[in-house]
């Protein structure tokens with residue numbers, strides 16, 4: 001087992017990539033705090049993970065709330081005595097809104113869930129990990145590497161995640177903390193449910209890129225990349241972004 005005696009906190013664990021990452025990490029022996037705003041998906045994860053060597057426990061958390069993110073990490077340390085791995089995964093889409101159609105409420109919601117959350121998590125994780133090291137894995141997006149994979153708020157939030165990842169990785173490299181991001185391409189998950197009232201203009205503009213996508217990925221393909229970043233197999237990988245997109249951004 002690759003993660004025996006490790007403790008991982010995974011946000012957005014009730015669906016999609018967070019669920020796949022939690023399940024794979026538990027199968028590799030890690031104890032998991034599965035954080036999400038909604039309990040149903042995590043209950044399904046707990047049921048699926050019953051035979052795994054690692055234990056999965058639910059912690060209800062809205063990642064856009066600083067106090068709840070800090071409580072989530074304190075909960076992991078209280079429950080399992082440590083936190084070795086943090087996966088900042090929870091995220092939402094932005095209805096493909098270009099800037100002229102973007103209202104402040106959507107901007108603030110997307111930045112809160114996708115970016116502020118990652119800062120809250122990284123800050124608290126580094127404080128906990130600075131004694132014995134650890135690994136932080138931020139789920140960014142190809143939308144954090146290219147300008148037209150989503151709307152303005154999502155794109156800005158994921159560029160922010162990439163910057164935060166690089167800064168954190170470098171700053172704490174000598175404390176044994178590695179901080180990396182994954183930039184997935186299109187992956188079959190439930191993230192479409194976070195979209196309503198799509199911008200027709202934004203959709204039409206981004207469709208130029210969507211047409212070049214070789215295929216959609218499966219959440220498990222992202223989970224295997226996360227596992228690589230969570231183990232010593234990636235011991236010299238720090239402060240960088242691993243693109244996992246089937247070749248989409250190679251276009």
Ligand SMILES: NC(=O)c1ccc[n+]([C@@H]2O[C@H](COP(=O)([O-])OP(=O)(O)OC[C@H]3O[C@@H](n4cnc5c(N)ncnc54)[C@H](O)[C@@H]3O)[C@@H](O)[C@H]2O)c1
Pocket residue numbers: 011012013014015016017018035036037038041061062063064089090091092113139140141142143183184185186187188189190191192194
């Ligand atoms: N699916 C894709 O094509 C794709 C591509 C690139 C990047 N991503 C990123 O991957 C990550 C995971 O997305 P997914 O595709 O698995 O989506 P998903 O919708 O299947 O899962 C996201 C989970 O996050 C939870 N969540 C939403 N808001 C939350 C909040 N405020 N606090 C806590 N939990 C919250 C949801 O309840 C859900 O369980 C996101 O950061 C997303 O931006 C997705």
